[in-house]
Amino acid sequence: MTGAAILRPREMKTNDRGGGARTTPLVTRACGSTSMINGITAFDPGAAIGLHSHNCEESVMVIEGRAIAEIDGVEHHLDTNDTTWIPANVPHRFINASDKPMRIFWTYASIDATRTMIATGETRSIDAEHGKAKT
DSSP, X not given: OTTOOOOOGGGSOBEEEETTEEXXXXXXXXXXXXXXXXXXXXXXXXXXXXXXXXXXXXXXXXXXXXEEEEETTEEEEEOTXXXXXXXXXXXXXXXXXXXXXXXXXXXXXXXXXXXXXXXXXXXXXXXXXXXXXXX
């Protein structure tokens, strides 16, 4: 298995994104990826992340609970295993409007993915966000 990796989310560092959302990076440069990154974001009941866009395609699967995906101004109600594909530069966000935990598994189509917050215009690399992860 040269160059391969087995990743166990319960043993990985987590980044508190504020507002009841926490991200656990999985496949990143740190494990040797050269073309994609992915991870899991957990949302407490009522939590949401801010409206943002990326410089590359993103796919998100709901792996626990129910979510609202706001994509380009349209709300979509998602159940467990429902999956999105979001083109580059399309504003979107995920919301847990329930009273139960919700988790999503996300994949970016570029190792150089960035996030631009719509409210502020601030752009930062996803790698920079992962550098803040804590055990």
